[in-house]
Amino acid sequence: MKIREQAYQAAKELCEIAGLTSGQIMIIGCSTSEVTGAKIGTNSDPGTAVELYEGIEAALKERGVYMAAQCCEHLNRAIVAERAAVPFAEEVNAVPQKKAGGSFATVAYSRMKDPVLLEKIRADAGLDIGHTLIGMHLKEVAVPVRLTISQIGEAPLVAARTRAKFIGGERAVYNESLK
Secondary structure, eight states: OOHHHHHHHHHHHHHHHHTOOTTOEEEEEEOHHHHTTSOTTSOOOHHHHHHHHHHHHHHHHHHTOEEEEEOOGGGTTOEEEEGGGOTTSOEEOOOOBTTBBOHHHHHHHHHSSSEEEESOOOBSEEEEESSOOOGGGBOSSEEEEOOSOOEETTEEEEEEEEOOOOOSOTTOOOOGGGO
């Protein structure tokens, strides 16, 4: 299976499992180095990033879900997102580049209609392609999700959804649709 198809399948499956709806956000952390079989941070590849971005974007558009792309540690894992997804967020000033932000974030910034760079976000679900550590950008109660594919290209794939916090105690009654 090609990288674009794997990316599409992973994003589509996570949308379904997480029950994502229009307007929600999926964070994507991606090492194109890992996807191509190299060590993270050593072989950033814009062509691979385009394949990944187009596959994920296609799956998210089907549901009206926004993509947020995590930059590498050289931009402190900042987030590229559509302004419409985060209308009240505080924007920071940097433009991702291949060696400062990473290829995936760079492609996302160039392809989004009105991209903004943020220090943080609280996404509803996420794909971590190549151990990029997206947890800091998920809502507080993250739930691991096992997908039918466990890697994209050569990179390990980890997925998560989030759920509302359970509060109260033994007398509490919970809304089953928020699990």
